[in-house]
Amino acid sequence: DQQVKQNSPSLSVQEGRISILNCDYTNSMFDYFLWYKKYPAEGPTFLISISSIKDKNEDGRFTVFLNKSAKHLSLHIVPSQPGDSAVYFCAASPNNNAGNMLTFGGGTRLMVKP
Amino acid sequence: DGGITQSPKYLFRKEGQNVTLSCEQNLNHDAMYWYRQDPGQGLRLIYYSQIVNDFQKGDIAEGYSVSREKKESFPLTVTSAQKNPTAFYLCASSRKAGVRQPQHFGDGTRLSIL
Numbered sequence: 001d002q003q004v005k006q007n008s009p010s011l012s013v014q015e016g017r018i019s020i021l022n023c024d025y026t027n028s029m030f031d032y033f034l035w036y037k038k039y040p041a042e043g044p045t046f047l048i049s050i051s052s053i054k055d056k057n058e059d060g061r062f063t064v065f066l067n068k069s070a071k072h073l074s075l076h077i078v079p080s081q082p083g084d085s086a087v088y089f090c091a092a093s094p095n096n097n098a099g100n101m102l103t104f105g106g107g108t109r110l111m112v113k114p
Numbered sequence: 115d116g117g118i119t120q121s122p123k124y125l126f127r128k129e130g131q132n133v134t135l136s137c138e139q140n141l142n143h144d145a146m147y148w149y150r151q152d153p154g155q156g157l158r159l160i161y162y163s164q165i166v167n168d169f170q171k172g173d174i175a176e177g178y179s180v181s182r183e184k185k186e187s188f189p190l191t192v193t194s195a196q197k198n199p200t201a202f203y204l205c206a207s208s209r210k211a212g213v214r215q216p217q218h219f220g221d222g223t224r225l226s227i228l
Contacts, residue, residue, distance in 0.1 A: 042221050042222065044204070104149075106154075
C-alpha cells in the first residue's frame with residue numbers, strides 16, 4: 001500500500017523550460033511535505049518543504065504547490081538547468097507527534113537537456 | 115562543518131556474515147534513521163531512534179539490528195537473517211520530535227554480497 005506515489009518514473013525537459021514533478025498521497029494524516037534531490041551514489045539533499053496550512057512555497061527557482069483536496073503536490077523548477085538532472089523524491093510526514101517520520105515516493109528521474 | 119558521515123562507502127559481505135554500517139552525526143540532532151534504497155525504488159525505513167538508548171522498528175526491520183548508545187552514533191547491523199541485503203543504505207538525522215523540519219542524509223553505503 002503505497003501512501004506516497006510518484007507516477008512518472010522519468011521526465012525529460014529542455015534547458016530553460018519549466019520542469020513539473022508530481023506526487024500524490026493517500027494518507028489524510030500527512031501535513032508536512034518535502035522534496036529531495038538525489039544524485040547517483042549520494043544521499044538525498046533537501047530542496048523545499050510545505051506545511052498543509054499553505055498551498056504554495058517558493059525558494060528561488062523551486063516552487064512547491066499543495067492541493068489538499070486532491071491530495072496532490074507538485075514541484076516546479078523554472079528555468080530548468082542541466083545541473084538539475086537528478087532523481088527527485090517527494091516525502092510526507094504525519095501530524096501524529098511521532099517525530100519527523102517520512103514516507104517517500106518512488107522518485108522521478110529528471111533529465112534536463114542542454 | 116556539520117554533517118552526517120557514513121562509512122564505509124562500499125561494503126562486501128560473504129554469505130552468512132553479519133556486517134555493521136557506521137553512521138555518525140555532529141549536528142546535535144536527537145533523531146536518527148536508517149533507510150534502504152533498491153534500484154529504481156524509493157527509500158524504505160528500517161529503524162529509527164528518537165532519543166539515546168531507544169529505537170523503534172520501521173517498515174522493513176527484519177534481518178537488521180541497531181543500537182543508540184550515543185547521541186552522535188547509530189550503527190546498523192545487517193545480519194545473516196537478511197536474505198536480500200544487497201542495497202544502498204542511507205542514514206539520516208533530524209531535530210527532536212515536535213519540530214517540523216527535514217531529515218538530513220549521509221552519502222550512503224552500498225552493500226554487496228560476494
